[in-house]
Amino acid sequence: MQANHIYIAFETILIKEVRRFMRIWLQTLVPPAITIGLYFLIFGNLIGGRIGQMGGYNYVDFIVPGLIMMAVIQNAYANVSSSFFSNKFQRCIEEILVSPVPNYIILLGFVAGGMARGVAVGLIVTAMSFFFTSLHIEHVFLTLLVVLLTSMVFSLAGFINALYANTFDDISIIPTFVLTPLIYLGGVFYSIELLPSFGQWISALNPVLYMVNTFRYGILGNSDVNIVGALFMLVVFSAGLFAVALYLLRKGTGLRQ
Amino acid sequence: MLTNNPKYAISIRGLTKTYANGFQALKGIDLDVQENDFFALLGPNGAGKSTIIGIISTLVRASSGTIQVFGQNVATHVYETKLSLGIVPQEINFSQFEKVGDIVITQAGYYGLRGELAKQRAEKYLRKLDLWEKRDNRSRMLSGGMKRRLMIARALVHEPRLLILDEPTAGVDIELRRSMWEFLQELNRNGTTIILTTHYLEEAESLCRNIAIINQGQIVENTSMRKLLDKLARQTLIFDTCDELKTLPAFNDSDIQCNAIDSHSFEVSLSTSRDINGLYAALSDQGVLIKGMRNKTNRLEELFLSSLKS
Numbered sequence: 001m002q003a004n005h006i007y008i009a010f011e012t013i014l015i016k017e018v019r020r021f022m023r024i025w026l027q028t029l030v031p032p033a034i035t036i037g038l039y040f041l042i043f044g045n046l047i048g049g050r051i052g053q054m055g056g057y058n059y060v061d062f063i064v065p066g067l068i069m070m071a072v073i074q075n076a077y078a079n080v081s082s083s084f085f086s087n088k089f090q091r092c093i094e095e096i097l098v099s100p101v102p103n104y105i106i107l108l109g110f111v112a113g114g115m116a117r118g119v120a121v122g123l124i125v126t127a128m129s130f131f132f133t134s135l136h137i138e139h140v141f142l143t144l145l146v147v148l149l150t151s152m153v154f155s156l157a158g159f160i161n162a163l164y165a166n167t168f169d170d171i172s173i174i175p176t177f178v179l180t181p182l183i184y185l186g187g188v189f190y191s192i193e194l195l196p197s198f199g200q201w202i203s204a205l206n207p208v209l210y211m212v213n214t215f216r217y218g219i220l221g222n223s224d225v226n227i228v229g230a231l232f233m234l235v236v237f238s239a240g241l242f243a244v245a246l247y248l249l250r251k252g253t254g255l256r257q
Numbered sequence: 258m259l260t261n262n263p264k265y266a267i268s269i270r271g272l273t274k275t276y277a278n279g280f281q282a283l284k285g286i287d288l289d290v291q292e293n294d295f296f297a298l299l300g301p302n303g304a305g306k307s308t309i310i311g312i313i314s315t316l317v318r319a320s321s322g323t324i325q326v327f328g329q330n331v332a333t334h335v336y337e338t339k340l341s342l343g344i345v346p347q348e349i350n351f352s353q354f355e356k357v358g359d360i361v362i363t364q365a366g367y368y369g370l371r372g373e374l375a376k377q378r379a380e381k382y383l384r385k386l387d388l389w390e391k392r393d394n395r396s397r398m399l400s401g402g403m404k405r406r407l408m409i410a411r412a413l414v415h416e417p418r419l420l421i422l423d424e425p426t427a428g429v430d431i432e433l434r435r436s437m438w439e440f441l442q443e444l445n446r447n448g449t450t451i452i453l454t455t456h457y458l459e460e461a462e463s464l465c466r467n468i469a470i471i472n473q474g475q476i477v478e479n480t481s482m483r484k485l486l487d488k489l490a491r492q493t494l495i496f497d498t499c500d501e502l503k504t505l506p507a508f509n510d511s512d513i514q515c516n517a518i519d520s521h522s523f524e525v526s527l528s529t530s531r532d533i534n535g536l537y538a539a540l541s542d543q544g545v546l547i548k549g550m551r552n553k554t555n556r557l558e559e560l561f562l563s564s565l566k567s
Contacts, residue, residue, distance in 0.1 A: 002369065005368070006369075008370070009369060019359075023354070090350070090351075091346075091348065091350035092350055092351050092352045094316060095364055095411070097315065097316055098314045098316065098339065098344050099364070100339040257276060257317045
């Protein structure tokens with residue numbers, strides 16, 4: 001396929017994906033804004049005032065980066081898993097599969113769509129946070145890089161989930177039983193310094209901890225983890241999940257008989 | 258041995274497919290479809306028609322065998338072969354939430370077309386299929402026949418050389434079916450090779466020049482429509498009369514059998530090898546005025562059933 005045709009095919013999938021989540025904005029953009037807004041209000045303002053300092057910052061300032069990252073992770077994952085599975089369920093994925101679009105473009109198109117929603121929700125939640133605290137971003141480039149890499153990792157994970165899924169239940173199991181515990185135990189609401197050494201050791205196995213803390217470092221300039229190591233991990237996770245998703249797509253897992 | 262013959266729109270050799278549950282859907286299919294042909298692939302439910310189409314379109318993986326599209330192997334020349342193909346599947350497979358126009362324009366994008374060219378193509382085929390007025394409607398609001406036409410417009414937006422339709426007129430009313438026939442015939446006249454699977458044998462007889470009948474994963478008949486119809490030994494004609502029939506017309510020929518249907522019609526059975534001019538002469542001599550005449554049975558249906566039985 002010619003290079004310009006490949007680009008047009010990628011652009012087509014991305015536009016279709018963005019059009020989809022914008023069309024159903026009441027289901028895709030508003031709920032995370034309300035949920036995270038309530039977190040800001042309850043944990044940040046109402047309870048946060050009594051908690052005092054966390055990691056050297058006001059509690060509301062401490063949790064804002066984590067909550068933004070939580071919204072990015074959940075929405076990047078949900079966008080790809082629900083959209084790709086819905087395409088499978090309605091069989092409209094066949095539109096792409098019978099066309100000459102290469103597998104890696106199909107993958108990149110859906111992942112870019114997931115990243116677009118993750119970033120869009122991240123921006124909405126960030127804008128909302130200004131009602132509760134005044135954020136100052138210490139490292140802008142690093143903050144953007146972490147958001148993009150994290151949304152890519154979870155978009156890829158959502159894609160793999162959707163490939164294997166046979167029912168709508170199958171795309172809600174991972175977010176409920178895996179993603180949510182990883183996020184809540186990934187240092188969104190607390191510093192791992194509060195945990196006993198065993199708890200810290202267990203937390204160190206949680207990849208979300210590195211994403212949240214690297215993002216927090218980008219905004220606040222302070223982190224519980226090694227930033228270079230965390231970025232390396234994000235790149236390795238992105239590359240690894242991309243390779244797995246592409247392999248499954250080429251194999252036709254969940255798509256071709 | 259399979260040779261690169263670009264005169265064939267499709268060349269299939271030794272195609273087999275066994276599904277994961279052990280069901281053997283195809284048991285060694287060999288099939289050639291000439292370029293510019295209007296070809297019918299007939300068979301009962303579960304015969305393997307959709308599996309063949311699935312393998313051609315790469316949605317189903319063959320267990321063994323090869324397929325060439327315009328002389329190029331589907332497995333090794335993925336881009337070129339897919340560019341030549343337009344597929345209209347049996348079941349509706351577009352998003353029910355998208356607008357009609359967006360569905361066709363998006364499909365154009367998958368083939369590297371965008372902007373004005375994609376819009377022009379979408380308009381051209383939506384107009385030809387009487388869907389232009391519906392371009393801003395959500396696809397779920399379309400009727401069953403419109404949805405089928407939308408799938409045809411979508412399959413044509415990149416102007417493929419080979420169009421494969423898997424039961425395109427299933428559930429479509431007669432008037433609409435006829436207009437779809439006309440459209441497909443025009444498309445074929447303009448150079449597009451068409452392969453059609455259908456349960457409406459009349460449809461295959463009216464449209465197609467060549468035909469293959471598949472049963473239980475094997476080709477049981479592969480010939481021209483004319484040769485297939487020539488195999489029929491007898492035909493039955495129904496005559497409608499202007500006046501009420503007092504007595505059945507008599508024919509001085511042991512080959513001709515005549516039976517009454519009602520007071521204004523009767524049927525005549527005779528060999529297909531003979532002409533029917535003599536019938537009219539005999540009826541005229543007996544003062545029977547004929548208002549109309551038609552074939553009693555779908556001739557192809559008889560052949561289809563006899564092919565399956567044999």
